[in-house]
Amino acid sequence: MRVATYATASRAAAAAAALVLKHLSRNPSLVLGLPTGNTPIPMYRALVRAYKRGRADFSRASTFNLDEFVGLGPDDAGSYRAFMNAQFFDHVNLPRGRANMPDGRAADWRREIARYERQIARAGGLDLVVLGVGTNGHLGFNEPGATLEAHTHRVALRPETRRDNAHLFRGQRRDVPAHAISMGIGTILTAKQVVLLATGTNKARVVARALTGPVTTWLPASLLQTHPDVVVVLDRDAAARLSKRIRRV
Ligand code: GLP
Secondary structure, X not given: OEEEEEOOHHHHHHHHHHHHHHHHHHOOOOEEEEOOOOOOHHHHHHHHHHHXXXXXXXXXXXXXXXXXXXXXXXOOOOOXXXXXXXXXXXXXXXXXXXXXXXXXXXXXXXXXXHHHHHHHHHOOOOOEEEEOOOOOOOXXXXXXXXXXXXXXXXXXXXXXXXXXXHHHHOOOHHHOOOEEEEOOHHHHHXXXXXXXXXXXXHHHHXXXXXXXXXXXXXXXXXXXHHOOOEEEEEEOOOOOOOOOOOOEO
């Protein structure tokens, strides 16, 4: 695991974007796993800027988002599809047909989770996945628990997760859907490289536990310790609880 710490959140996001661009220039048909959340917004801005300046070409790439709320589609302002359209897909030349996300509106969620997993396999698996982390240690919507799911699955969201996502629903926690579809931890860990991006003081505790604590299903992000190629990109605030030996600035 390599840890890189930057002075500010925007520099950390720029570093994560630079990693994506490096992969894309080496492999224009990159299969890229993508996160939502506030943390990656400046990374998406940097990627869009790179595209507009002619420094990135997504025309042959494919993306797979980590998750989506059950019941929501692109027309719902709180959906992750709406988020991705607004932050990224609407501004780059990634063909829409290859901007994959679980369909929260699918009539049959069992078929949908099988379809999504098949689609990832058909693309050849993920080359690179960029992750954020929830304050409770979740990756995508793989919530802490006694067990974790390997593949794409339907998940009941924990109360703290619904609270953390309330900002997408005008601050109304009760409007946050109770369920989501999430890529599984096994699929995430089969990506050839993983980038974990975390910024802000509210992530310092979970980052320290994930990187230096025991590997446990009760903290899904700790499973990243088992992956052979992880780059952790932090700002100073998120790195605050790591020893100096680990957080390289
Ligand atoms: C949501 C997403 C996660 C994301 C997390 C952190 O719960 N499902 O993939 O990592 O939010 O969000 P933020 O970056 O806003 O802290």
